[in-house]
Amino acid sequence: MRPLLEISGLNVRFSTPEGEVAAVRDVSLQLQAGECLGVVGESGSGKSQVFLAALGLLARNGSVDGTARFDDFALIGGKRADLNRIRGARIGMIFQDPMTSLAPHLTIGEQLSEVLQFHRGLDRRSASDRAREQLERVHIGDAATRLGQYPHELSGGMRQRVMIAMALLCEPQLVIADEPTTALDVTVQAEILALFRELRSTTRLALAVISHDAGVIAELCDRVAVMYAGRVVEEAAVDTIFTTPRHPYTQGLLAAVPRIDGTLDGPMQTVPGQPPAALEDIPGCSFAARCPRVGDRCRVERPELRANGNPMHIYACHHPVVEWRK
Amino acid sequence: MSATLLQVEGLGVHFAVRGRRLQALEDVSFTLEERGALGVAGESGSGKSTLARAILRLVPRVEGTVRWEGADIYRLAAVELRRRRRHVQIVFQDPLASLDPRQTIGAIVAEPLEVIEPGLARAERAERVRRTLERVGLGADLANRYPHEFSGGQCQRVAIARAIVGSPRLLVCDEPLSSLDVSVQAQIVNLLDDLRRELGIALVFISHNLAVVRRTVQRVLVLYLGRTVELADRDALYATPRHPYTRALLDAVPVPDPARARRGGPTAATDLSSAFASRAGCVFARRCPFAVDRCRQVVPALESAGPGHLVACHRWRELP
Numbered sequence: 227m228r229p230l231l232e233i234s235g236l237n238v239r240f241s242t243p244e245g246e247v248a249a250v251r252d253v254s255l256q257l258q259a260g261e262c263l264g265v266v267g268e269s270g271s272g273k274s275q276v277f278l279a280a281l282g283l284l285a286r287n288g289s290v291d292g293t294a295r296f297d298d299f300a301l302i303g304g305k306r307a308d309l310n311r312i313r314g315a316r317i318g319m320i321f322q323d324p325m326t327s328l329a330p331h332l333t334i335g336e337q338l339s340e341v342l343q344f345h346r347g348l349d350r351r352s353a354s355d356r357a358r359e360q361l362e363r364v365h366i367g368d369a370a371t372r373l374g375q376y377p378h379e380l381s382g383g384m385r386q387r388v389m390i391a392m393a394l395l396c397e398p399q400l401v402i403a404d405e406p407t408t409a410l411d412v413t414v415q416a417e418i419l420a421l422f423r424e425l426r427s428t429t430r431l432a433l434a435v436i437s438h439d440a441g442v443i444a445e446l447c448d449r450v451a452v453m454y455a456g457r458v459v460e461e462a463a464v465d466t467i468f469t470t471p472r473h474p475y476t477q478g479l480l481a482a483v484p485r486i487d488g489t490l491d492g493p494m495q496t497v498p499g500q501p502p503a504a505l506e507d508i509p510g511c512s513f514a515a516r517c518p519r520v521g522d523r524c525r526v527e528r529p530e531l532r533a534n535g536n537p538m539h540i541y542a543c544h545h546p547v548v549e550w551r552k
Numbered sequence: 553m554s555a556t557l558l559q560v561e562g563l564g565v566h567f568a569v570r571g572r573r574l575q576a577l578e579d580v581s582f583t584l585e586e587r588g589a590l591g592v593a594g595e596s597g598s599g600k601s602t603l604a605r606a607i608l609r610l611v612p613r614v615e616g617t618v619r620w621e622g623a624d625i626y627r628l629a630a631v632e633l634r635r636r637r638r639h640v641q642i643v644f645q646d647p648l649a650s651l652d653p654r655q656t657i658g659a660i661v662a663e664p665l666e667v668i669e670p671g672l673a674r675a676e677r678a679e680r681v682r683r684t685l686e687r688v689g690l691g692a693d694l695a696n697r698y699p700h701e702f703s704g705g706q707c708q709r710v711a712i713a714r715a716i717v718g719s720p721r722l723l724v725c726d727e728p729l730s731s732l733d734v735s736v737q738a739q740i741v742n743l744l745d746d747l748r749r750e751l752g753i754a755l756v757f758i759s760h761n762l763a764v765v766r767r768t769v770q771r772v773l774v775l776y777l778g779r780t781v782e783l784a785d786r787d788a789l790y791a792t793p794r795h796p797y798t799r800a801l802l803d804a805v806p807v808p809d810p811a812r813a814r815r816g817g818p819t820a821a822t823d824l825s826s827a828f829a830s831r832a833g834c835v836f837a838r839r840c841p842f843a844v845d846r847c848r849q850v851v852p853a854l855e856s857a858g859p860g861h862l863v864a865c866h867r868w869r870e871l872p
Contacts, residue, residue, distance in 0.1 A: 268733045268735055268736070269703065269704065269733050270703075381596075382596065411595040411596055411760045411804075412760055412761045412762075412801065412804040412805055412806075413595055413760075413800060413801060413804040414595070415804065415806070416803070416804035416806075419806070438733040438734055438735070439734045439806065440734065440808050441734075441805070441806030441807065441808040442806050444806065444807060444808050444809055444810045445806050445807070445810075447810075464810045465810050465811065468808065468809055468810050468811075469811075478735065479734070479735055480808060481738075482734050482735045482737070482738040483734055483806075483808040484734075484737065484738070484741075484761065484763035484764045484766070484767070484805075485763055485805075485807070485808060486762065486763045486766065486790065486802055486805045486807075488763075490766075490767060493742040493745065494738040494741050494742055494767060495738065496735065496738040496739045496742060497735045498739070500703060500705075500706070
């Protein structure tokens with residue numbers, strides 16, 4: 227089946243006073259209708275920039291090459307007018323901090339109605355009715371009152387629900403959620419994750435979840451891509467990633483998640499060191515400097531992203547993890 | 553038997569917000585031994601950051617007492633308070649915001665020494681800064697760099713270095729991990745563990761995530777809307793949590809295992825909490841699935857639910 231979203235050979239660069247910075251290097255990702263893809267990686271891994279580039283939302287000093295197709299539309303290199311019609315209508319977006327993504331001087335009702343007036347051509351009255359229905363759909367109580375309130379009058383969890391309601395207003399086929407729960411308390415996070423699960427079970431929504439937290443990914447996603455230093459280093463079904471991670475970086479990321487039931491013996495497993503600076507161009511594997519399994523070959527030859535046995539499990543490593551004890 | 557380092561008794565803090573009284577903390581009591589580690593857990597609005605500030609006398613006045621090594625810090629003369637401040641230090645949530653962007657890392661870490669030990673020779677001070685930077689896992693060669701050149705995790709190490717350079721006895725960490733990547737959080741947890749073990753620094757470790765404090769602390773205080781709902785030794789709290797709120801906090805931690813991750817399940821209705829709500833009865837009653845009339849009318853006292861295990865719930869004995 228042809229994927230709903232297909233990103234191929236994507237490269238993103240930023241020109242800075244210090245020089246050219248490569249943020250995304252040769253990334254390809256696919257997302258089927260109704261599927262949930264998790265993209266996990268540390269700050270600076272390029273996981274957000276992949277999607278910002280695909281949606282034409284890069285910062286001014288950014289440039290992109292490669293292709294991104296959504297349904298029948300070329301997202302990169304296509305017409306600006308097409309892109310504006312797709313974003314917000316067929317592709318919804320949710321960002322980490324709902325306080326900065328909501329306009330502080332407009333009421334919740336005004337912000338939601340605006341989307342419907344622009345994309346659906348509704349009049350104010352029916353846009354407002356529709357907005358109230360959406361708030362109820364994401365379990366915001368007393369929706370009629372909330373429509374008249376400003377973002378600062380709502381709690382963080384409530385604001386994130388408003389963001390989700392806004393992303394879903396035009397019944398999109400795809401929602402891209404960039405760290406949707408990172409700024410929230412764990413209890414609020416659990417509520418938002420439950421809401422996403424509910425929406426996925428009642429619609430054919432495709433979801434791309436970007437997070438640094440493998441715990442969040444495990445709760446929501448069908449498939450996971452692990453990014454490091456601008457590249458995808460491993461990709462597989464969620465169960466595969468969590469039971470048999472092959473890339474040492476994936477293993478490190480999973481081991482670092484604090485668990486309520488984990489062992490208390492010895493120090494926590496970490497990924498020691500720091501990711502390479504984006505200005506550096508590393509000849510071999512970009513994880514070599516931090517890798518516990520590094521060999522001579524890793525420093526000179528970049529490992530290809532490929533399958534070994536299971537065709538649905540790809541990873542880029544010369545010395546993959548064979549035994550993995552949780 | 554080690555000596556008591558920090559003793560908090562009947563601590564209350566309130567603020568006036570647009571003419572209304574906001575009770576940020578109410579009747580909180582606990583003690584912390586030398587070299588001990590106490591976790592403080594609760595959601596936004598639970599009063600945990602106010603507690604951190606009250607412990608350091610960073611709020612103007614409190615009800616009840618806060619004692620450092622026996623001395624009531626809200627009754628100490630300014631000179632005496634300043635003399636004792638070196639023993640109690642704090643690390644904040646957002647490391648980049650808490651570091652002066654115009655100072656080098658070396659200058660930031662050296663600054664407390666200028667106050668604590670003004671007589672220190674320049675070379676000796678530089679040596680202390682170098683040793684402290686190395687102690688927190690930063691190369692001493694980084695001393696001439698500025699905060700913006702560092703990652704969030706490195707900035708948090710700088711903030712920790714600044715806090716420990718004067719050899720404090722107590723370090724209060726207010727959500728020290730929540731602005732960091734998960735992979736970096738583990739590094740900082742290990743660092744705080746090492747500091748406690750090797751330098752004997754006691755910790756108050758504040759977090760909204762019970763999984764995060766679990767490794768580091770010996771006792772856990774759970775706060776909800778300013779009140780203690782449960783206080784217990786670490787193992788007892790995680791094995792047999794008694795308060796419905798503690799259970800909700802534990803249940804909310806994501807499980808990094810897709811086979812066991814929740815697929816559905818009830819939610820905790822977090823939006824029902826309000827700092828201005830009536831404080832009659834149990835403050836958690838509005839969210840509690842087990843609440844009965846009594847819970848809405850009578851404030852539950854802290855009862856003993858085992859050795860060193862206190863819980864403020866009318867119904868803890870009956871809960872499933």
